[in-house]
Amino acid sequence: MKAGKMIGAGVGIGVVLLLLGAGVLILWGSGERKRKTSAETLPNGEELFARHLKAIGGAEAWQGVRNYKVEGTTTREDGLEFRRVEYYAEPHQSLVEVTGEDFRERAGFDGQVAWTDNPAGISLDCLTPIEQHIREADPRREANYREYFRNFRTLRLEKLDDRSAYKVEVTNQEGTKEYHYFDPTSGLRIRREYFWKYHDGSSTQIRITINEYKEFNGLTVETKTTGSVWQNPGNKSNATPEFGHDIKPDTTLFMTNNQARFNIPDFPEIKAPKEAVEEDIAFRIKRNVSGTVTWNGEPQAGANVSLVPDGHSEREQKTLTDDHGRFQFKEVHGQKYKIMASHGQAGGSEMGMFPPGGNVEGLVVTLDTEFGVKGRVTDISGRPIRGVDVRGETSSKDGTYEVIIRGFPGSKWPQKWPITAVHPAYQHFCKTVQVEKGKWTQLDIQLQPHAKGSDMAKDETANTSPEADDDPCKSIFSRTEGIF
Secondary structure, three states, X not given: OOOOOEEOOOEOOOOXXXXXXXXXXXXXXXXXXXXXXXXXXXXOHHHHHHHHHHHOOOHHHHHOEEEEEEEEEEEEOOOOEEEEEEEEEOOOEEEEEEEOOOOEEEEEEOOOOEEEEEOOEEEEOXXXXXXXXXXHHOOOOOOOHHHHEEEEEEEEEEEEOOEEEEEEEEEEOOOOEEEEEEOOOOOOEEEEEEEEEOOOOOEEEEEEEEEEEEEEOOEEEEEEEEEEEEOOOOOHHHOOOOOEEEEEEEEEEEEEOOEOOOOOOOOOOOOOOHHHHHHHHHHHOOEEEEEEEXXXXXXXXXXXXXXXXXXXXHHOEEEEOOOOOEEEEEEEOOOEEEEEEEEOOEEEEEEEEOOOOOOEEXXXXXXXXXXXXXXXXXXXXXXXXXXXXXXXXXXXXXXXXXXXXXXXXXXOOOEEEEEEEEOOOEOOEEEEEEEOOOOEEEOOEEOOEOOOOOOOOOOOHHHEOOOOOOOOHHHHHHHXXXXX
């Protein structure tokens, strides 16, 4: 396919979203030089959206789109390059496939269920409000901006790098403000700044800057996009972008009503896998969990109790036991649960599966002296990594983890324990540490990106402890091929 003429800089469809994940405070306009423009000369915000729509092909052309495919490459700021294919289908379906030499991930939304499938397994995106997925998966969202946004307000004309832009504030369906920037000359959108809100109250801030557009048989799309995401937007001490990247589509194919502008071969069926559907059904069922915390056989009042469903630390609930050592959690979603309790230096845990359609009652969590290995997981730049599997535990938003070790009755101490860390985007890690009974061992973990041309199951030489005859890490990867 031969692409048509190249259009100036602007924003387009915002297809970057499904690769981007997590975010820290964006200080809108901080340090920027602002051009003084009187309110009387500022164009209407809704008119700027309409002008952008006209510049990318017009409402009639975009309303006729049934589905489309974008294919290209993504380059992260650390230099790693991935092949990327995006599919969008009516009415509200999307699928993004990202592949590298040692990595493959699919993130999709079939209109009802959103999921991610990567080497770590299939997981349900149950935290993001469905309204956000519907908006971003709409192949005609550019023409449907009035359906998704309200309260259009032009704030000012300001400088973005070396170009001017009208900054427009809008409110989306979730009641969250977004900021869109439009080129005064071409009318094209050149930046979008917005929040990605989650059910647990956390959020991600995303900035997408469009540096280039191209026209494909009457429909204009962005062809070079730089994106940045910030974790924990309320934490100013962590105001560092997690990563930025460029999207460089090679081909953009459209299927319109009764006319194929281009033939789209092998357009996939966008359907959530069985595991994600089952998890979605379980997530919609609200259950109660109750029980008692004991110490030396007696109920323990004032103990800290937390519940993590399905291994999702971001959905953690917390409470304290009453005067009789009892605790209760209401409206818990998920298939599996893990209860952790602590009081002073003592701790205990229980885990299990929810009965079909039923509650969990009468749990007894017994406290014992708690010890193990704890620390923080970061990348080579020192930024925290969330969602790392550290010997069965999951690192939190700030990268911290705790692995509780209790041993067996009559065990001799100290003992050597292999601590493994697995994340699909990084080399596997294993280090053997010596653990003393009753004491916490500190182990901070730094994960390395996959080396080019490496085999992911064996690419851990830089992340293992030195070889020794009695080192448990020596045989872990070869025995399990990196799956712990």
